[in-house]
Amino acid sequence: MQDNAHIASVFDRDLEGVQASIMKMGGLVETAIADAAKALDRRDTELADAVRKNDKLIDALEETVSADVARIIAKRSPAAGDLRTVLTVLKISANLERIGDYAKNLAKRTSVLSEMPAVEGAGGSIRRMTKNVGLMLKDSLDAYIQRDVDLAEDVRQRDAEVDQMYNALFREFLTHMMEDPRNITACMHLHFIAKNIERMGDHVTSISEQVIYLVTGEMPDDERTKEDRTPYATAPDEA
Amino acid sequence: MSDEIKIAAKGVDVFYGDTHAIKSVDVEIDDKAVTSFIGPSGCGKSTFLRCINRMNDTIDVCRVTGDIRLEGQDIYDKDVDPVQLRARVGMVFQKPNPFPKSIYENVAYGPKIHGLAKDKTELDEIVEKSLRRAAIWDEVKDRLDQPGTGLSGGQQQRLCIGRAIATAPEVLLMDEPCSALDPIATAQVEELIDELRASYTVVIVTHSMQQAARVSQKTAFFHLGELVEYGETDRIFTNPVDSRTESYITGRIG
Numbered sequence: 001m002q003d004n005a006h007i008a009s010v011f012d013r014d015l016e017g018v019q020a021s022i023m024k025m026g027g028l029v030e031t032a033i034a035d036a037a038k039a040l041d042r043r044d045t046e047l048a049d050a051v052r053k054n055d056k057l058i059d060a061l062e063e064t065v066s067a068d069v070a071r072i073i074a075k076r077s078p079a080a081g082d083l084r085t086v087l088t089v090l091k092i093s094a095n096l097e098r099i100g101d102y103a104k105n106l107a108k109r110t111s112v113l114s115e116m117p118a119v120e121g122a123g124g125s126i127r128r129m130t131k132n133v134g135l136m137l138k139d140s141l142d143a144y145i146q147r148d149v150d151l152a153e154d155v156r157q158r159d160a161e162v163d164q165m166y167n168a169l170f171r172e173f174l175t176h177m178m179e180d181p182r183n184i185t186a187c188m189h190l191h192f193i194a195k196n197i198e199r200m201g202d203h204v205t206s207i208s209e210q211v212i213y214l215v216t217g218e219m220p221d222d223e224r225t226k227e228d229r230t231p232y233a234t235a236p237d238e239a
Numbered sequence: 240m241s242d243e244i245k246i247a248a249k250g251v252d253v254f255y256g257d258t259h260a261i262k263s264v265d266v267e268i269d270d271k272a273v274t275s276f277i278g279p280s281g282c283g284k285s286t287f288l289r290c291i292n293r294m295n296d297t298i299d300v301c302r303v304t305g306d307i308r309l310e311g312q313d314i315y316d317k318d319v320d321p322v323q324l325r326a327r328v329g330m331v332f333q334k335p336n337p338f339p340k341s342i343y344e345n346v347a348y349g350p351k352i353h354g355l356a357k358d359k360t361e362l363d364e365i366v367e368k369s370l371r372r373a374a375i376w377d378e379v380k381d382r383l384d385q386p387g388t389g390l391s392g393g394q395q396q397r398l399c400i401g402r403a404i405a406t407a408p409e410v411l412l413m414d415e416p417c418s419a420l421d422p423i424a425t426a427q428v429e430e431l432i433d434e435l436r437a438s439y440t441v442v443i444v445t446h447s448m449q450q451a452a453r454v455s456q457k458t459a460f461f462h463l464g465e466l467v468e469y470g471e472t473d474r475i476f477t478n479p480v481d482s483r484t485e486s487y488i489t490g491r492i493g
Binding site: 084 | 448477485486491492
């Protein structure tokens with residue numbers, strides 16, 4: 001990346017503007033994750049409703065980013081670092097929009113779950129998992145601002161922990177459901193929530209990879225260790 | 240693109256009197272490919288281009304040192320006849336410059352003086368083939384006897400390319416061939432350049448970064464007489480190594 005300015009200063013302002021939109025989106029998504037987790041934890045349906053409503057702001061920002069990027073490409077024919085900037089901005093905004101959707105889904109399920117008896121032990125695990133993903137998102141956005149490849153790589157590696165947490169929850173939910181079929185409805189919702197948080201982690205990982213591409217010009221190609229074994233599980237002890 | 244090197248330059252320096260215009264340039268230009276030279280005005284890209292067919296010989300104060308080889312042969316060797324060299328290494332200039340003669344004569348002139356046709360039939364064939372390759376035959380075939388200067392700018396430039404092709408060169412040097420043309424004529428010339436690379440080694444100097452990105456397989460960035468960076472065009476325009484290259488192609492103050 002370059003510190004020196006473009007000869008056409010409007011180009012600088014355009015690039016700064018679209019990156020500012022990304023940071024604004026990032027802030028809204030961080031809040032959405034934290035609030036969705038809090039609402040679930042405290043059975044706070046009002047806060048859950050607020051998360052669902054605020055997702056519209058995130059969606060609107062994604063559209064702004066797409067339109068701005070299209071305009072920059074059409075008018076400026078960006079090359080090299082500028083090109084990577086607009087490409088990564090576009091992908092990161094799509095990742096953030098998806099994470100926002102998952103947070104919204106969490107909030108939706110909160111209103112159902114708040115009507116049911118709590119599933120023992122699940123609250124704490126989901127809280128920890130959400131906190132992890134929230135921190136990863138914060139770090140990936142910091143890595144973006146600082147153009148920090150090491151931090152981005154660190155975030156990428158941390159996704160394995162989230163996968164492990166999801167595996168553990170998957171086993172727990174299976175156990176609860178087998179013990180008492182009355183747990184099935186709640187556990188199904190909780191399982192979707194856990195899965196959605198795990199997916200958030202994947203999108204955060206993708207943001208980190210975009211940071212690495214932005215700085216180095218290359219996508220990281222070494223395989224990360226995948227810790228999600230649930231696709232092959234038929235019983236709690238296999239996951 | 241073949242993998243062969245058509246032109247190899249090593250340690251080339253050019254001086255205009257006391258001015259050191261090209262500083263120790265090494266470059267290998269691929270056969271049957273388009274190579275573009277980019278860089279700010281005065282960076283030496285045109286000067287270097289002109290070394291490849293010894294156009295600088297015509298400038299008294301200009302001195303070229305170092306080694307430039309065309310298929311292994313030193314083009315500055317005293318046994319090399321610059322006129323013969325220029326038949327092998329053709330040139331197209333910034334402003335279309337047809338001779339003040341008919342369209343036919345513009346193209347036929349080179350083959351005639353180089354004795355490439357033994358009779359009128361053969362000469363007719365060369366003219367038609369050259370104008371077809373220059374993608375202008377259909378537009379001029381019914382008015383070959385009319386002056387070349389009467390054509391539009393874009394047609395004149397394609398006529399000049401046809402004229403350059405007529406002597407059956409191996410290399411085509413183009414110095415800003417589209418800078419005097421409108422976008423449509425530019426697109427036609429660019430399309431033509433892409434077709435020409437099947438048969439020729441093309442080296443193009445251009446101020447349009449997008450043109451370099453569009454037409455060439457390799458790009459060389461010159462700055463203050465130095466060859467700063469040279470490589471695959473795709474890489475240069477997505478991930479240049481040198482910060483000076485990045486500054487230039489992204490339109491920054493270097």
